[in-house]
Amino acid sequence: xxxxxxxxxxxxxxxxxxxxxxxxxxxxxxxxxxxxxxxxxxxxxxxxxxxxxxxxxxxxxxxxxxxxxxxxxxxxxxxxxxxxxxxxxxxxxxxxxxxxxxxxxxxxxxxxxxxxxxxxxxxxxxxxxxxxxxxxxxxxxxxxxxxxxxxxxxxxxxxxxxxxxxxxxxxxxxxxxxxxxxxxxxxxxxxxxxxxxxxxxxxxxxxxxxxxxxxxxxxxxxxxxxxxx
Amino acid sequence: xxxxxxxxxxxxxxxxxxxxxxxxxxxxxxxxxxxxxxxxxxxxxxxxxxxxxxxxxxxxxxxxxxxxxxxxxxxxxxxxxxxxxxxxxxxxxxxxxxxxxxxxxxxxxxxxxxxxxxxxxxxxxxxxxxxxxxxxxxxxxxxxxxxxxxxxxxxxxxxxxxxxxxxxxxxxxxxxxxxxxxxxxxxxxxxxxxxxxxxxxxxxxxxxxxxxxxxxxxxxxxxxxxxxxxxxxxxxxxxxxxxxxxxxxxxxxx
Numbered sequence: 384x385x386x387x388x389x390x391x392x393x394x395x396x397x398x399x400x401x402x403x404x405x406x407x408x409x410x411x412x413x414x415x416x417x418x419x420x421x422x423x424x425x426x427x428x429x430x431x432x433x434x435x436x437x438x439x440x441x442x443x444x445x446x447x448x449x450x451x452x453x454x455x456x457x458x459x460x461x462x463x464x465x466x467x468x469x470x471x472x473x474x475x476x477x478x479x480x481x482x483x484x485x486x487x488x489x490x491x492x493x494x495x496x497x498x499x500x501x502x503x504x505x506x507x508x509x510x511x512x513x514x515x516x517x518x519x520x521x522x523x524x525x526x527x528x529x530x531x532x533x534x535x536x537x538x539x540x541x542x543x544x545x546x547x548x549x550x551x552x553x554x555x556x557x558x559x560x561x562x563x564x565x566x567x568x569x570x571x572x573x574x575x576x577x578x579x580x581x582x583x584x585x586x587x588x589x590x591x592x593x594x595x596x597x598x599x600x601x602x603x604x605x606x607x608x609x610x611x612x
Numbered sequence: 613x614x615x616x617x618x619x620x621x622x623x624x625x626x627x628x629x630x631x632x633x634x635x636x637x638x639x640x641x642x643x644x645x646x647x648x649x650x651x652x653x654x655x656x657x658x659x660x661x662x663x664x665x666x667x668x669x670x671x672x673x674x675x676x677x678x679x680x681x682x683x684x685x686x687x688x689x690x691x692x693x694x695x696x697x698x699x700x701x702x703x704x705x706x707x708x709x710x711x712x713x714x715x716x717x718x719x720x721x722x723x724x725x726x727x728x729x730x731x732x733x734x735x736x737x738x739x740x741x742x743x744x745x746x747x748x749x750x751x752x753x754x755x756x757x758x759x760x761x762x763x764x765x766x767x768x769x770x771x772x773x774x775x776x777x778x779x780x781x782x783x784x785x786x787x788x789x790x791x792x793x794x795x796x797x798x799x800x801x802x803x804x805x806x807x808x809x810x811x812x813x814x815x816x817x818x819x820x821x822x823x824x825x826x827x828x829x830x831x832x833x834x835x836x837x838x839x840x841x842x843x844x845x846x847x848x849x850x851x852x853x854x855x856x857x858x859x860x861x862x863x864x865x866x
Contacts, residue, residue, distance in 0.1 A: 384817045384860065384861055384864050384866065386861075388817075388821075388861070389858075389861035389862070392820055392821065392824055392857075393790070393792075393820065393823065393824050393828070393829070393830040393831070394792075394820050394830075394831075394853070394854060394857045395857075395861075396830055397830065397831065397854060398854075398858065464830055464832070467829070467830070468787070468788035468789075468790075468829040468830060468832070469788075470722075471721060471722050471723070471788060471789035471790075471827065471828065471829035472720050472721055472722060472789045472829075473722055474720055475720065476686060476689065476717055476720055477623075477636065477715055477717055478688060478689030478715050478717075479689060480689050480690060480785055480836060480840075481689070483689065483690055483839070484690075484785060484834075484835065484836040484838075484839030484840055485787075485834035485835050485836040485839065486834070486835075489832070489833065489834040489835065490787050490832075490834050492832065565833070565834075569832070569833040572833055572850065572851040572854065573833070573851075573854055574854065574858070575851060575852075575854040575855030575856075575857075575858050575859075576851060576855075577848050577849075577851035577852040577854075577855055579848065582848070582851070
């Protein structure tokens, strides 16, 4: 067996999807944690400093490259699988099986993932590019560290003052929730976790994660739109 | 349940041979007993077609007691019909009521080409088994049945996986036409037992390579296979196969 086969056979492709999936789940934990600082009720100081730390630390900048590699690998492999798999049944059924036996979201991972990718492009345009490449107004806080930091909090408040942006973000979060509801447990199964004691744990944690994390993300634009922060 | 008779409308896929495009044909059948099996209902229809000088409907069947894995009808949008854990031959007409319309299609997958009407070619499964789904250890004289200790739980799990009759309902149900439930049942059944251990790495690698060659899709864990399996093979076998494959890929010599 060649090394490449381990990642290119039909089971190998599952490993790629599972490994990148778990990595992206890990990223979501970091992202939601840092963003939750907007609720510190200090006019964005804690959040701006946390965001500054993420942008200014070399280890995290290196990880960021890995993150983009992971996202694109997950997306390209996922889309290729979707198209290849569809071709395996040239003549379909008169009466499709539909929801008798599987959940709609487990059969719609390609669609949900595409919605998430479209959202990500909008999201990068709105936040990631301005904070990394184009100039953002700085703010200086006078307690201890005099160095100025980007006012990402101000950009969030401005961006989420538009209703349509909030709606786009909420739709993306709902897509993410359903994507995770299948993807979380499926990723671990793909990586070969079969012991029922772990599967029970992973299913439970997966459902909790799929609800809590997207809900927290969705509440961020909503809180800003309604001026709760 | 009370015995009753019913009149039904059948929409059946008819296809002369591999090259024919095929079409649905509608038949009315009357006086069908609720005690008949689904295949007996087809026998009644076929006898009538023969008397009328028409070509009877070709369908696969053998044991008619749910253990051989030959029957393979996709009935009203579900492989093996509406009952859970049941093969087509064990599906009885009491599952339907008078006046019902029943749509019967063959298994649909590129790897299972239609031979005629409802008969599909499932020899791809045989070739997957030939690639590694066996034990080639020389056993010598028959040994005492209890000479090799096997944990009861493992023996039970291996037996549950060995219950797979290779009917192909998992492929028919899967949106990707993946055969992974079948392959994982065969891999698990042998990997769990000491007799299967010596060849476990080559077995999983070779069987997956053959499965990919046959043109089945990749598994995306939707669970449709497990839901329609007449032998109720658990999808956990697929996770076990993934672990077997990773282990083989990472630790194999060559």
